[in-house]
Amino acid sequence: MIAWGGVGLALGAATAGGTAAALAGDGTEPAAGAAGEAVPFHGAHQAGIATAVQDRLHFAAFDVTTRDRAALARLLREWSAAAALMTQGRPVGGGAFGGLAEAPPDDTGEAIGLKPSRLTLTLGFGPSLFAEGRFGLERRRPEALVDLPKFPGDNLDPARSGGDLCVQACADDPQVAVHAIRNLARIGFGKVSVRWSQLGFGKTSSTTPEAQTPRNLFGFKDGTHNIAGTDDAALTKHVWVPSSDGPDWMVGGSYLVARRIRMHIETWDRTSLQEQEDVFGRDKGEGAPVGKAKEHDAPFLQAMLPTAHVRLAHPDSNGGARMLRRGYSFTDGTDGLGRLDAGLFFLAYQRDVRDAFIPVQRRLARQDALNEYIQHVGSAVFAIPPGLRDERDWWGRELFS
Numbered sequence: 001m002i003a004w005g006g007v008g009l010a011l012g013a014a015t016a017g018g019t020a021a022a023l024a025g026d027g028t029e030p031a032a033g034a035a036g037e038a039v040p041f042h043g044a045h046q047a048g049i050a051t052a053v054q055d056r057l058h059f060a061a062f063d064v065t066t067r068d069r070a071a072l073a074r075l076l077r078e079w080s081a082a083a084a085l086m087t088q089g090r091p092v093g094g095g096a097f098g099g100l101a102e103a104p105p106d107d108t109g110e111a112i113g114l115k116p117s118r119l120t121l122t123l124g125f126g127p128s129l130f131a132e133g134r135f136g137l138e139r140r141r142p143e144a145l146v147d148l149p150k151f152p153g154d155n156l157d158p159a160r161s162g163g164d165l166c167v168q169a170c171a172d173d174p175q176v177a178v179h180a181i182r183n184l185a186r187i188g189f190g191k192v193s194v195r196w197s198q199l200g201f202g203k204t205s206s207t208t209p210e211a212q213t214p215r216n217l218f219g220f221k222d223g224t225h226n227i228a229g230t231d232d233a234a235l236t237k238h239v240w241v242p243s244s245d246g247p248d249w250m251v252g253g254s255y256l257v258a259r260r261i262r263m264h265i266e267t268w269d270r271t272s273l274q275e276q277e278d279v280f281g282r283d284k285g286e287g288a289p290v291g292k293a294k295e296h297d298a299p300f301l302q303a304m305l306p307t308a309h310v311r312l313a314h315p316d317s318n319g320g321a322r323m324l325r326r327g328y329s330f331t332d333g334t335d336g337l338g339r340l341d342a343g344l345f346f347l348a349y350q351r352d353v354r355d356a357f358i359p360v361q362r363r364l365a366r367q368d369a370l371n372e373y374i375q376h377v378g379s380a381v382f383a384i385p386p387g388l389r390d391e392r393d394w395w396g397r398e399l400f401s
């Protein structure tokens with residue numbers, strides 16, 4: 001693991017196209033970069049996937065309300081231009097002030113004076129966008145963009161599920177992420193409306209193995225065994241869509257599963273430490289697998305209970321299936337029953353959901369000891385197209401051409 005630190009890691013991050021200024025000064029800077037920096041918007045893959053995970057999230061799913069295909073394509077062009085500006089810390093269009101006094105300003109203004117904060121904006125297309133009779137896209141729907149099956153225990157709220165489009169905004173400053181979603185929604189007025197949105201904090205998965213692994217709301221390290229944003233071989237094998245999979249417009253893209261998972265933290269907090277550690281198959285302090293001393297020691301899965309989360313989710317139990325997890329914690333007030341509405345907004349990127357999320361979640365939904373303490377309450381899946389090549393490129397250019 002030590003080899004992941006320093007120069008090797010920084011170079012890896014640069015090739016993954018993830019972080020800006022991965023290697024700074026004397027070369028000892030962490031790959032995550034300083035919180036204020038800008039992440040390049042253009043590249044082979046969209047930023048916000050392999051990018052070192054930022055601290056905050058504002059995720060929004062949109063319904064497309066216009067029936068006009070050309071208007072939708074125009075909007076995606078406008079969104080691309082606005083995203084290119086905002087990710088570099090610049091205001092949209094003519095800015096928030098100094099323009100025509102008679103017209104509303106182009107930018108809403110609340111990010112004035114704030115740094116780019118490593119803002120990334122990642123756009124996706126939901127299955128419903130490809131429905132017959134909408135935009136003539138039914139034949140262009142990727143085979144891999146399947147509707148997720150119903151899993152045992154799901155208690156999905158339709159108002160927090162699905163969506164024609166999604167935008168994942170990640171930044172180290174929550175105001176920067178919220179500003180970005182707000183401005184995209186404003187630009188889309190009359191053509192799209194926000195279907196649901198989710199704020200997140202305290203990234204629950206790390207994609208930078210040199211950094212301290214963050215903890216989820218159950219107090220356990222989360223992201224110990226994840227696909228690193230610096231691991232080009234694993235990204236190529238498990239995350240990016242290759243040309244052999246097709247369709248052409250998705251090559252270099254990925255598929256995103258978003259699940260709003262309620263965590264019953266009050267029940268968890270009354271559970272013994274032993275039971276908590278048995279549920280995951282790792283210890284709480286160090287994060288080491290059962291019977292091992294260190295967090296990154298290779299797990300011996302048979303030493304864990306057959307119902308342990310890590311044993312069930314591990315690639316060795318799933319024919320080698322892997323995904324890049326990039327979730328965030330949330331607390332959204334109370335549930336009206338005296339408990340916090342808290343949990344994990346699970347985000348996972350993969351080359352094909354049929355080989356990764358679906359089989360893994362099937363196993364977890366049936367056997368995971370964690371199910372006593374969690375419930376999946378929202379769900380969505382999106383096709384994430386590849387990155388934009390340059391300023392002339394736009395989200396959906398190949399899909400709509």
Ligand code: HEM
Nearest residue numbers: 216220221222223224225261310313314315344360361374
């Ligand atoms: C609230 C729900 C969940 C919590 C609290 C949770 C927590 C954790 C924790 C603490 C670990 C061990 C550290 C690590 O390697 O990251 C882990 C591992 C993992 N989890 Fe989850 N998880 C949840 C839901 C899910 C779901 C829905 C999936 C996918 C369907 C999933 C897939 C994985 C995978 C693939 C690993 C790595 C296993 C390995 O290779 O060792 N988790 N999770």
